Amino acid sequence: MAKGKLYEYAALYHPKKTKEQNDRGEEPKSKLLVPPTRTVASSDGEVAMLAARAIPPTHVDKLDDIEIVVRPF
Numbered sequence: 001m002a003k004g005k006l007y008e009y010a011a012l013y014h015p016k017k018t019k020e021q022n023d024r025g026e027e028p029k030s031k032l033l034v035p036p037t038r039t040v041a042s043s044d045g046e047v048a049m050l051a052a053r054a055i056p057p058t059h060v061d062k063l064d065d066i067e068i069v070v071r072p073f
Contacts, residue, residue, distance in 0.1 A: 004040040006073040009051040014065050033059060033066065044070050 011034035021028055034054045041047045051068045059066060 004042055006038065007041055007044070007047040008036055008038050008071045008073070009047050010034055010036045010069050011051055011055055012067045012069065013059060013062065014067060016065060044072070 010032065013031045013033050015028040015031070017026075017028055033056060034051060037051075037054070039047060039050060041050070047070045048068055051070065055063075055066060
């Protein structure tokens with residue numbers, strides 16, 4: 001069995017500008033969808049898969065606007 005390593009992951013949602021925000025010159029604020037979570041895994045890819053599965057169903061249709069960040073320790 002492969003030796004696991006400690007990782008931390010999170011998922012951020014970066015919404016696109018609406019027409020109203022564009023007219024006012026506002027930038028939409030990013031939102032934290034999955035808070036920083038620690039896990040033990042054998043690879044970065046495994047952690048990315050865990051993070052993708054943790055995305056709430058309400059945002060599954062907006063995957064182009066979601067950023068998954070993975071940090072090894």
